[in-house]
Amino acid sequence: MILLLGPAGLLLLVVFAAPLLHYAWLSYHADSVVTGLEPVLNHGANWIRLLQDQRFWQDATQTLRFALVSVGVELLLALAIALLLDQRWRGRGAVRAIALIPWALPTTVMALGWRWIFNTPYGPLDQLAHALGWPSLNLLASPAITWIATVVGDVWKTTPFAALILLAGLQTIPGDLYEALRLEGGSSWVCFRRITLPLLRPYLALALLFRLAQAFGVFDLIQVMTGGGPASSTESLALYAYLNAMRFLDFGYSATVVSGSFLLLLGLCLGGWLLSLGLSRPQRQQEV
């Protein structure tokens, strides 16, 4: 038994548990060029710095905004796609395969592509704007709007995954339920509201949780598509941690940023869970 579980357990400990503990430890040390790249205990100075670090909090807000909007849009699209793929029609398998392609491509590969699509003035969107007589969109160069471009890139890539989860959920709903409701005169909308949505709730929750956690750690897309700019307006927490470590060589602070991000993620999950509890209570009463 030990032999069977040992290697897996060891790997998991090394990869998940150990790093988190290590970060907690390292965050209380200064470890940078200043200290000759050796950890030196500095008693929470990193944490004080973190709390006062405007860039960190800005990045946190941006990351949260990115995650919430991206996942929100994604789930709506995924639901639509899942509903479409749930029905039977010829060529469904092929279309499903094609719909999977965005998810299967490496993020960095298409990030480049997105840069081109949003490019001013040569990208297709800008060209379209020109043709319609609008001014240049400048999507990748305006601190207020560029994050939306990153959301588009993220939604494109990750929607198929959420769609598959929701599709799995849709396929567990027995067809008789819909028939019964239709016989009583229910319209499509009523069917959707009273049958589909409630039965899909655990899958929506799973997809939501999964995607929210993943989106919180967004790195690949941002680094390649915008580099965090313009003016750090699209910078994510993961990217900030990376910069601290790889560019500023401040490993102690990087560990602090990661730890802080992790704590924020925990808070987010906890908040989401409490919210779902609160939402389900009035719903349950309604069902009774």
Add this chain to the structure above:
Amino acid sequence: MPHQRRLWIVLLLAWSLGPLLWQLYTSFCSDQALVAPLAATPERWTLAHYRAVLNSQPPFWRYLLNSLFVGTSSTLLTLVIALPAAYALTRLKPWIARPARLLLLAAALFPYVLLFLALLEVARSLHLGNNLLALSIPYAALSQPLAILLLTAAFRDLPLDLEDAARLEGMRLWQRLRWVLIPLIAPATTSTAILVFLFSWNEYPIALTWISDASLLTLPVAMARIAGSSIYSVPYGAYAAATVLGSIPLVLLVLVFQKSIVSGLTSGAVKG
């Protein structure tokens, strides 16, 4: 087929393929055409971009090979470790098994990119950097949660009698695994293998921090390096060609294995 549905299908296809097709289009456009897309240019089409990408140093196919190597070794390593672990999980008493599964689920949800720093230190202290084979170790580790969850579910679906019968035939544990249990979960194993392969192929932050040697880069990192030059220059034709070349293997993989991928993900969702 109702017209409304046909419309949605077309929209879905356009949305899914659009950006990629645009890259395809761009990759064949000459530089002049890129700069003035709507103007009528004498030389629109060119293969120059592909030539540039394929003739660069190191050659583009090198990255594909590197990714293939890492993908394969990660997948093998993951399965070798996860299959016994998944079996063991089905034999554990429920009061250990349930929390274990919840922990695995939590680990599967976790944004692993946050672990890059610690993993980097592991690479440094154990001298695992710039080594494609070593890279499969963190990949296998990160894939364990999902792999174990999927494989455990598959093992649990097997009738209990079968293992009893195998025991009575004189088969020890590893014999039962090899001749009966593992062959019987082959579909789940295939799905898991493909998902792990995809993950390894697409992984970026760890590959980025563990490998700096240009000839050892995996595809995602190589693409990012290509993009690393200034945002304001215009070798977008070459970028597009690189994108297309980088996408082909994966598109093929998805099209060939789509049933397996879908069943793997959906069974994971249903049982998760």
Add this chain to the structure above:
Amino acid sequence: MSLRLSNIGRRAGQQWILRHLELTVSDGECLALVGPSGCGKSTTLRLIAGLDPADEGSIELGERDVTRLPAVQRRIGMVFQSYALFPHLSVADNLDLGLKIRGIAIQERRRRVNDVLERMRLQERAAHKPAQLSGGQRQRVALARALLRDPLIYLMDEPMSNLDAQLREDLRPELRQLVLRDQKPVLYVTHDQHEAMAMADRIAVLHQGRLEQIGTPSELYRDPVSLFVATFIGRPQINLLHTDSSSVLGVRPEALQLQADGLPCRLTHLEWLGASQLWYLDSPQGTLRMVLAADRRVPETIRVGWRPQDELRFDAVSGRRHR
């Protein structure tokens, strides 16, 4: 004495599902293990096979104490209720696998497999997978696999319960002949008493984890040691009359006779069984079941009695029989 169970007990949590079980099965003997669901018969098989460990007692197989021996090392030939054939292998490979694992050379393996395929008339199905076989064929494969094990004992867990009634009747003699050919002990679990009486030399009746009685079918029928055994063995079920508060009187339907001085009864229902008929009668002592020859007519007045030697008296509280 090829199987001996001594004081066998098995627990599930704090509950004993089997306790104080004593059993012997000789070479060339078929012992049927019968009882209602949950009485512990399948558990007993699993303990003998080594699939579950015994919490108490000892198991001897062929003069050897195997109580602590793991299942892979006991030589057991077991036929499961579901047959447990390996779905991904052909019939021939199913049979071959065990031999291969035990290190037998390929020529010898082929010979033995072909041998048993012939014996079981499965040659034409050798390349098929279990899913392509009928229930009866699958059972034969399961049996073939057990035969190839050359085991110390055959354990059968309701091997016919998935087959239809006609097939079951046809297969009974064949099955019995096959397993007894090599003079090994056979332990046969079933919930069907007809099958038990057709297949077995002796029957062991289990009730709530304990052995109620063990003996030949005739012994159990004529001389049941408790109310449970009396009602379990014998179809139609024995008639029970509560004459007084301390004892229960049992009379078998076959023992009832039309007597001028018997209990007055009224016929409520009649079942024709081919060679005999079954009457359901309403009497001052309750409902009575009576079996008569098929050609008996229903008389105007029905009076029913029985010979005193056909009476079976049981204690009302403990169920044990007064001798």
